[in-house]
Structure formats: structure tokens, C-alpha cells
Amino acid sequence: MKLLQKFGIAALVITSNALMCSATYAAESITIGSANFPESQLLATIYASALEAKGIHTEKKLSIGSREVYMPALLDGSIDLIPEYAGSVLLYFNKATKAHSSTDVRSELPKVLPGKLVALPPSAAEDKGILSMTEKTANQYHVKDISDLAPHAKDFVIGGPPEMKDRHEGVPGLSQVYGLNFKSFKALDMGGPLTLNGLLHNQIQVSALNSTQPELKTKNLVALTDSKNLYMSQNVFPLIAKSKLTPQIQTVLDSVSAQLTTSDLISMNQRLTNLEPIDSVAKDWVRSHHLADK
Template identity: 45%
Template sequence: MKRSLIARIAVVATAALALAACGGGGSDPLQNGGSGGAASGDTVVIGSANFTESQIIANIYAQALEAKGVKVDLRPPIGSRETYYPAIQEGSIDLIPEYTGTLLQYINKNATETEPDAVYNALKGALPPNLTVLDKSAAEDKDAVVVTQETAAKYNAKSIEDLAANCGELVFGGPPEFQTRPDGIPGIQKTYNCTFKEYKALDAGGPLTVAALKNGDIQAADIFTTDASIVTNNFVVLADPKDNFAAQNVVPLITKAKATGATLDVLNQISAKLTTEGLTELNAEASSDAKPSLQTVAKNWLSKNGF
């Protein structure tokens, strides 16, 4: 936090370019002719995280705004929240798809809210003065502890609580940041007294994590609940009866100065149409054998929903 603004923006721009070069964690980079640097006054600069769903939603935002005459600069995937949140704070991006619960806990590590409205209201109060969140959608995508059918049967586990006594026998895999986030490994340990044998840093529910779970390199994983790989591989999402994972409604996080006029209206209209089932369908379409571009997946959703 002691770096100068220029240095911090340079770090974010470098990270974005590096992620674009490697495909953003296995997904197509979402480029729209943009480059690094501060957002211009009449353009909405849109970022995304380094997983497919975030990139699709960012593309939905971009295409819908452009259709209403809003100037848009869609940047390549930036990375995890630990990278992109400082970028939007400092003004190098204006808008990014977010998830209410994890964003709240990132800003306030002592947050205890778990229900959708309580989380949303607490989040609005926790944001810095230059940022705001618009209407939250009904669409929700949570982190979840996911295991194979074999592991669930072996330990007779339907919930994280059922698995707790045997966590010491299991290797857990997920993105690097999950190891330290309040609702990640620390939260699972605190809430369920579950301490895993080892943590393997992989990707955000992407191909590395899915492959490691399938082949037994890990026995439990952090995978998003709308990820198409859960159904495809017949994985088991363990219930979270003690609400370690708070509500995770999709919401636009935006610079207040840009949350006006057509931008405000369009983003709220999108949030009104997004559903959890819809997110799952978007992820399934993106990972289908046809391998459509994420731009095409976004365009199809907008057409289907009357935009």
C-alpha cells in the first residue's frame, strides 16, 4: 500500500498483460483493443478476474453498454481480487463483475454476515467513497468444497461437517489465494475444525484443479458451484451447514463517477436477468465441445434475454 500510484498501476498493467499472454488461467483473453493505464473520462474501462465466468459477465457488460452508445474499453483478464481490487480503487479500471460475500470479506475480514441482503447491505457500507455496487442479481456462485463420488462414499460425507474428522487424510487443491482468504482454508479450519493434510495451489476451479481431483492428486477442491465440470464429472458439492461461505450474489462493482445514465440503467437491467441457472448454462456453453469464444457466449445470452 506504500507504493506510489504510478508504480501500482504499472504492476496491475504488467499483471494483466502477463495473464493475457498465458490465456488467463485457461480462458480466452477478453481483449477489445485496450491497454494498461488510467481510465479516460468518457470511457468505461471494464476488467475481469482470471476465470471464465467473470470474463463472460465482463463481456456481457461491455457488449450491452456499447449497444447503448457507451464507450467501452474491455481489458484482458487481470487476475485474482488481490490484483484487480487495487486497480479499481486507483482508477485504472472502472467496472468489474463481483461477488458480494467474498468481496465483503476481502474488505472487512471480520464480517459475519451470511444472508444475501445482509451481505449486500454490509458491502455497500464497507466500500471506499469512490466505489459503489449496483443492484445485486439473483445469480449466485459460491466457492464450495467439492469431492469425487468415491471420496464422498468412503467417508459417508454429504457436508463439510461430515468430512471434518478425516480432513487430515486429504490433500486439498484450489487457487493460491484460497489458502489465506478468511472463508478459505482458515475459515474451514475455524468453522469445522477441519485441517487438511496438505494444500496444493492450482487454479480457480479450472482445468488444473479438475484434473487433479479426477486423478486423485487431491481429494477435495475449491470449485465454484456453477462450474460445468461438477455435472460433467459427477462431482459432489459438500453442503455448508454452518455457512462458512457467505452469500455470493453477482454484482457490478463500479467507480461512482461512472455509475450514471445509460451505464447505470444497463447494468441494473443485466443484474435483473442474471440467474444462478443462467450462470451454469453460460459456463457449460463456454466449455462445450464447440468451444465458442467468450464474446459469442455473451452475445448469445444478451440476445436470449432481449438486449
């Protein structure tokens, strides 16, 4: 009888411990989503790899769709975390915002987020619209910032997507904010082959690109700084459900954001363009930044 009682108590203790472990595991388990483009999938996989390296179980739901699809999923608990871009999230919740600088966007964002969500500190990495020139042309005319175009704009052709002709973050804004009036505007594409070909063959001297395009490195292009914040800041940051935010999870995600740069995204996007697997590219970044064992 005593032996049976002994085994019974032991079994009870084992069961109790197992339940406690299971509860702890559940508390430190997180579902990470992404939008339906490679850079978002890459960022989600970086978050997952860094969290897994610290013993936090993750499940990935990549390529969910547009913000109109994945934001409701975040709010209803279908996913717990997603990599986001600060300016775009602010516009999603407040279309009337006038904030453009990183400081202003970061200040306004928590004020418009639903109570269920937390915007963790952003990284220095940004994927946003920029103006670009070839390194040769930029050096020839001593252009580093958009404002440096002032003496030359009248002789330059600017190229980009057709909508750039009428949007504020395009020809009108360049005139209103920077006082730039270009020789002409050429409707091409957004950082695609038409724009790149025109820039590289000097058919246009200034172009609209995205700040994380691999061609900025592979084609020796220069991203002009935007000292007057015409283009809305788009710092990458983790957007997480408040119910899933623990000190350990925040520490890991903060350590990713503290080290992620725009230059990193350019290099990693180049690897994705070369058809390297997202998992490999993400894990290489996590290991090289000492966020996981070698």
C-alpha cells in the same frame, strides 16, 4: 441578405442540436474494465452487450490485471465499471471483516466503499470456494450440505490446495464450524487436474473446487451447500463510478444481475474452455435472456 440570415440560423440550429446530441451521448457512454481472467472478461462483455443493446455506448478495457491494479483505475476514472465479487471487495476495503453470509456481506459493503463507488444489487451467481463430491458418493452417503458429512468425515480423505491445511476456510474451519475431522488431508491443487483425478478415482472423497467450474456439470460432481457460511459469499455484482450511474444504466445492469446464475456461469465457462469467443458467449446469454434483439 435574408437568405443568408436564414441559412445562418439553420446552421446555428443544426450545430446546437449536434452539440446537444454529443453531450447526451457522452453522458450515456461508459468504459468497462475487467480483471485478467476469462470469467471476469466474460462478465464485462455481458454488461457491455446489454448496455449497447439499449443504445448506451461502451468501451471495453479487458484484462487490466489484479484488484490492486484495477481498483485504483476505477477510482481515478480510467474505467467506470467492472464486474466484481462481493466478499472479495469487502475484504479489499476491510480486511478485518467477519461477514461471510450473502446478507451480511451485502449489508457491510456499502459502508466501506469509497464515496466515488456504488455497489449495485448483486446477482444470484457466485464464484467462490466450495466443497464437492462425485454424484455417486454424495448419493451413496446422502450428503447435500457440508453438515451431512459429520457421520462420515472420519472415513473420508479430503483434498485441495496445500494452503487448505492451515487456512480457516479449509481443514481448521471445517473442524471448528462443522465439527468435521477427516481421516486425512491430501495436498493437491485448487480444482485442477490433480484434485479432479483424485476425486474421480476415489482417492479422495471430498475436494475443494470453485463454484463455477465446468467440471461440476461435465464430470457429474455435486457442490455441497454451506449452511453455516464457512466460505465467504462471492455474489457477482457491478461496481460502478457514482458519476457514471444514470437511471438507464442502472436499469440495464440490474436486469443482468436479476437473471445471472451460478449455473449460467458454469455453462458459459465450459464454452470458454472449448475456446469459443468471449463475445459470442456473452451475446448469446444477453439475447437468450431477452436483454437484446434476436
